[in-house]
Amino acid sequence: MKAARAPTSLTHFSLVFLSSFHLLFSFSAAEHYPGQAFIQCLIFQSNDSIANVVYSPNNASYEQIYEFSLRNPRLNNSNRLQPQVIVTPVSESQVQAVVRCAQQNHLRIRTRSGGHDFEGLSYSSTYDIPFVLLDMINLRNVSVNATARTATIGAGATLGEVYYWIYRASGTLAFPAGVWSTVGATGLICGGGYGVLRRKYGFAADNVLNVRIVDVYGNILDRESMGEDLFWALRGGGCSSFGVVLSWELNLVEVPETVAIFNISRTLEQNATQMILPFQTVARNLPVEVDLRVLMSTTISNTSVRPDNKTVRLSFTSTYLGPADELYKIIDKNLPEIGLLRSDIQDVSWIQAIMQGSFFPLFDEAPTPEDLLDRTFLADIPFKGKSDFVREPISEQGINGLWDKLLEVGPGETTLVFTPYGGVLDEYLESAIPFPNRNGTLYMVYMRVLWVGNTTQKLEWIRSLYGYLRPYVSRNPRRAYYNYNDLDLGMNNARGPINYITARRWGRSYFNNNFMRLVGVKTRVDPLNFFRHEQSIPPFSLAMVSDM
Incomplete structure (x- = not known):
């Protein structure tokens, strides 16, 4: 570049x-x-x-x-x-x-x-x-060194572009990141970045070797010149508080030539509660090569016992770094409740798994790897989202109450995802990167409601779902994922004195004790708070004085 x-x-x-x-x-x-x-x-x-x-x-x-x-x-x-x-x-x-x-x-x-x-x-x-x-869209070059197992990517590259050029260089290399191909790689890394490889290789931010940024003074810095504190902050602490990212150097990981995938659906009438109860603890303890997640949403079914025919559909999806026969044996032994059949599982290449086996399959018919370069093919969805983390299993009563909450909205209007942790994630200290929620976490919760119809009612509903989950999720502080940013948690003042206590409330939700270290880094690299927005990290120096 x-x-x-x-x-x-x-x-x-x-x-x-x-x-x-x-x-x-x-x-x-x-x-x-x-x-x-x-x-x-x-x-x-x-x-x-x-x-x-x-x-x-x-x-x-x-x-x-x-x-x-x-x-x-x-x-x-x-x-x-x-x-x-x-x-x-x-x-x-x-x-x-x-x-x-x-x-x-x-x-x-x-x-x-x-x-x-x-x-x-x-x-x-x-x-x-x-x-x-x-807008960094023109700075999106991707260069892959298959021998060194590294990639250098421009700040404007999407995950689809990163995955495509890695595939062109090698069919057995991958980068541990998300499933949506149109997501910007920079934004994902800056918040941590999880994907189907998280339980074996950690987060995207764990696999960054170097980063180049423009700082508040207009200087270009790399890892050596910025120092390890700022390098730490940029890998999960929200880059927009500290400068403008230009490019990343990434560590690539090995994947088999052939992997196994499945995506099966079940409904409440198929004893869904008895599937979710063991899933909460079993999924995180499966071999690290297994990613198994579940998506829950309202739908219409002829088998529903309700007058309106509404029910909750559970979609179990998995990617396994190995053959289909092995994946079938693992799931059948550990989670027989979901009723997986060997015929439900496909053997595919890694690039096919990205396109077809992700939690939200990206392409319906005959995709080609080149489709990953299309930055616009996914429909733009109006929504409001929230997140949380679970460390103790939700009780049967709590799960049944959760079904009732989901059935309060119309078919297809809500999405709830449980993403299990475990594996190597248990080996990371909370302070390894700014993202703190790994060791001891059972699963992450993602919740979304479509912004259609009565939007005031939709906002009230997702806030009520968030409130319903309070007894079952994180506490002191209640946690959230920075990449799923939520202004309900609080905002910085637009003008005038910075309310540091308010910033600490939302800051600890995203970063827990790492928030204070992030404030220290911010104070050193941007003391006058030029890089600022509604949920940017504040510096100590402006905690009680007026904004510029």
Whole structure:
């Protein structure tokens, strides 16, 4: 990702100047346009032509660029502030220029890679404070060294792009990350990042060898120059609090040429309660090569005993780093309650498992690996999500009550996922990375409701589900996954003194005791709190003083 050369010929310089002049002139009509001075700064500070990757609301391409990577339509509304300027840099020097010019012109920065941010904080704001959207979509090169088992990826790469280029280099190498191919790899790593390989190889953040960022001063730092504290913070502590990620160097892990997958469905009428009760403790203690998860959702069934024919469907899905015969024996011995048949299991290649065997199968018919490069094929789903962690099994009474809660909403409107932990995750200290919830965790809970129909009612419902689970999940503090960010947990002040106590409440939910160490890192690398949003890490120095 080399910076483009400064123009040397007079002709080239003239073209760049005319393009820049046209851009400035188009903004002059808006006399008080807040981003005008910022754009002028970019044009005259950048060593390369930046005019073609800068978009204001007056630009015909602005909305298209803004919405292209906006994955949650719930957040595309008039209550959210959109960026004054969007920049899609094509070189690292342009990223440096954005950081410097934003500070000089009192604009904040939001940075976007994939756009799956649960609360849209990477591209919009609940604050009425102007900001620049730094969209990293053009910095997404992926380079794989199969011999060294490493990959270097640009900050704008999606998981699908990472998986595809690893596959092209080797059919037996993988990166331990998530299942949604359109998710930005950077955002996932910055929050920890779990996937089907978590029980054998840990999280995505555990498999980072190096990272390069632009800091608050516009300098480019790598692991050696930033120091181990900041390197620790960037692997699970939310990168947007500390700088702008440019690229990652990743450790790749070995997978077999052939793996086994299955996805089977059961309903309440098929004795679902007696399946979930043992699942809670058994799934985390299966061999580390097994990923077995369960998704629960409301549906319509002719076998339902209810007048409205509603029931709860349980989808059990698994990926096993080995042959189908072995997976069948493991599940049949340890979880016979789910009634798995040998015919339910397929032997596939690893790349096929990514496309077909993930928890949310990505492609319906005859997928090819090249489909992973499509950043737009997944439907954009409006939703509100929450998360938690379970360390003691939920009782039979609690599970039956959970079915009742799910049946309160319409078919297909809710999703609840139990993701078991165990395996190597029990070997990590809480402080290994900022993400703390591994050793001793039975499973993670993900809950989602579609943002359709009566949205006020939907918000009340998911909050009531969250409240119902209170006796059965984490406590002191109640935990949440930072990548499933939830503004219900609290927000920083938009202006004025930082309420450190408020920040500590949501901060400990995501990071527990690691929150204090993150604050220490923030204080050292960004003491004036330039990189700031609704749930960014605050520095100590601003705990009782006014914001800049």
